[in-house]
Amino acid sequence: MMDPDTTAFLASALLFFLLYEIIQHFTRRRRQGPYPPGPKPWPMIGNWFDIPFYRPCETYLEWGKHYNSDILHTEVFGQHTVIINSREIADELLEKRTRNTSGRIYFPITQLLDWGYNIALMVYGDEWRRHRKACQQHLNREAAKSYQPIQIKKTHEALLALLQSPEKFAAHNRMHSLGITMDMMYGYQLKSLDDPVISAAKKAIELGNQVWSQTGSLINTFPILGRVPTWVPGAMSQKITKESARWTAVMKSIPWEDTKRRMAEGNITPSLLTQFLERKATVGASEEEEEILKNVAYTVYGAASDTTESATGTFFYAMAKNPNVQKKAQAEIDRVVGTNRLPDFTDRSSLPYIEAIYREVMRSAPPLPLGLMHTLAEDDVCEGYFLPAGTQVFPNIWAITHDPNTYKDPHAFQPERFFNEDGTLNDDDRILAFGYGRRVCVGKYVASSTMWITIVSILACFDIGKAKDERGNDIEVDDEYVEHGLICHKKPFKCSITPRSNLSRKLIEEAAGECK
Numbered sequence: 001m002m003d004p005d006t007t008a009f010l011a012s013a014l015l016f017f018l019l020y021e022i023i024q025h026f027t028r029r030r031r032q033g034p035y036p037p038g039p040k041p042w043p044m045i046g047n048w049f050d051i052p053f054y055r056p057c058e059t060y061l062e063w064g065k066h067y068n069s070d071i072l073h074t075e076v077f078g079q080h081t082v083i084i085n086s087r088e089i090a091d092e093l094l095e096k097r098t099r100n101t102s103g104r105i106y107f108p109i110t111q112l113l114d115w116g117y118n119i120a121l122m123v124y125g126d127e128w129r130r131h132r133k134a135c136q137q138h139l140n141r142e143a144a145k146s147y148q149p150i151q152i153k154k155t156h157e158a159l160l161a162l163l164q165s166p167e168k169f170a171a172h173n174r175m176h177s178l179g180i181t182m183d184m185m186y187g188y189q190l191k192s193l194d195d196p197v198i199s200a201a202k203k204a205i206e207l208g209n210q211v212w213s214q215t216g217s218l219i220n221t222f223p224i225l226g227r228v229p230t231w232v233p234g235a236m237s238q239k240i241t242k243e244s245a246r247w248t249a250v251m252k253s254i255p256w257e258d259t260k261r262r263m264a265e266g267n268i269t270p271s272l273l274t275q276f277l278e279r280k281a282t283v284g285a286s287e288e289e290e291e292i293l294k295n296v297a298y299t300v301y302g303a304a305s306d307t308t309e310s311a312t313g314t315f316f317y318a319m320a321k322n323p324n325v326q327k328k329a330q331a332e333i334d335r336v337v338g339t340n341r342l343p344d345f346t347d348r349s350s351l352p353y354i355e356a357i358y359r360e361v362m363r364s365a366p367p368l369p370l371g372l373m374h375t376l377a378e379d380d381v382c383e384g385y386f387l388p389a390g391t392q393v394f395p396n397i398w399a400i401t402h403d404p405n406t407y408k409d410p411h412a413f414q415p416e417r418f419f420n421e422d423g424t425l426n427d428d429d430r431i432l433a434f435g436y437g438r439r440v441c442v443g444k445y446v447a448s449s450t451m452w453i454t455i456v457s458i459l460a461c462f463d464i465g466k467a468k469d470e471r472g473n474d475i476e477v478d479d480e481y482v483e484h485g486l487i488c489h490k491k492p493f494k495c496s497i498t499p500r501s502n503l504s505r506k507l508i509e510e511a512a513g514e515c516k
């Protein structure tokens with residue numbers, strides 16, 4: 001038998017359901033047309049049981065074929081969601097009508113998690129505008145160049161790590177993307193993946209992801225449930241949010257305190273926050289400016305590291321599977337850069353095949369296959385379908401970059417698809433993996449440079465191939481991806497990474513020595 005607390009909790013939840021349905025019934029707006037097609041919703045819960053959890057991007061592509069539509073609809077507890085499978089519709093809704101489609105859904109759980117600092121989750125309004133402006137100031141095309149010395153230094157450190165323990169390439173990849181981010185934002189030098197900042201952020205994000213979605217917690221549908229104290233049986237979300245918020249506070253405080261300590265000691269490495277603090281000490285800055293800059297740094301930690309790690313993971317996978325692509329790239333590097341030095345950013349415009357590999361990595365496995373949701377400020381009509389205000393729209397970036405009408409043989413890794421017949425790069429240089437409209441990834445220039453210098457440096461120094469088993473046979477690499485929240489990663493796999501020559505080995509050791 002249930003104890004009285006549980007019975008009371010369930011009874012109030014049921015009451016809320018009923019109240020909700022009644023309110024929905026009386027407040028439902030007049031529809032200006034049908035909703036886009038999708039699975040038939042159940043009363044009250046809507047499509048709760050239809051929402052796909054494994055590789056939703058692929059399921060939505062299948063739905064698109066089933067319903068013969070590139071725009072699809074689901075509804076869960078009255079929250080409308082639209083998924084777009086075509087480039088044209090995504091451009092129409094998320095680029096041309098970006099004024100109406102730049103919102104983010106507000107989950108009441110965000111405040112309980114203490115994730116209000118996160119620019120990517122902020123609703124469209126003045127607070128977001130102030131943060132976005134600060135991001136643009138520090139991450140625009142020109143500003144992004146100031147991080148190149150960090151990107152080079154960290155990439156050379158990664159080359160050394162690959163030389164010393166190639167079998168740990170996935171860990172080196174993670175260390176590389178996190179190390180660049182922490183250095184850029186705080187000048188914080190990450191020594192290992194066991195660093196307390198990394199563990200705290202991991203715990204905060206893993207816990208938070210369990211509840212930060214429409215179906216993750218009832219609090220997102222019935223905000224009043226957020227007031228239920230943690231001791232009430234069944235109040236799981238409250239326990240999770242409390243624990244996640246505790247780790248978020250740790251994740252924020254360690255690098256910030258470290259930055260202040262180093263500044264006080266006069267041990268300053270250039271970074272977003274040290275530059276700001278120096279400016280504050282000389283010409284002054286407001287408390288609000290400081291808060292915004294700190295929020296930018298905290299946000300970038302999450303926004304930059306997992307995404308870059310995912311894309312670099314795809315690069316290793318693509319190289320292990322496509323030796324011909326690798327050979328062609330290395331021939332280009334040897335011809336343009338030579339073998340007596342490591343590549344640097346001045347080489348970028350002279351290496352079109354490397355550029356094409358970068359584009360193909362981002363096309364073949366966009367790190368956020370469904371992007372981030374945008375929400376509608378006002379009712380809209382698209383392709384004859386009615387989209388009520390508040391609808392969340394997901395661009396199915398993976399489906400769009402795998403459309404065989406645009407990308408022939410879309411599952412093959414073919415950098416050649418980005419060339420004109422005369423051998424020059426074509427104009428398909430928009431990286432859809434960075435998203436859409438006013439919410440497009442504000443770190444795209446930084447991300448592009450990190451990806452490029454990583455790809456070109458690894459190819460200049462190493463051969464990546466299939467690993468061998470104990471009998472000397474190739475170990476095949478599977479094609480599976482796994483999802484962590486909205487971000488997908490190549491499923492762990494083995495590959496062999498060997499220096500191309502003794503000269504490459506020497507170049508790496510020299511370059512890494514200079515980093516110290």
Ligand code: HEM
Nearest residue numbers: 120303304307308311372434435436439440441442443447
């Ligand atoms: C391969 C690497 C990356 C990928 C694939 C990526 C992708 C994305 C995507 C899809 C969005 C959402 C866009 C939308 O709403 O339509 C986004 C937002 C964002 N990204 Fe990135 N990103 C990457 C790296 C970075 C880096 C390096 C930074 C910072 C240095 C960064 C900072 C941000 C921020 C702050 C937002 C939120 C923008 C807003 O909501 O206004 N990202 N990113």
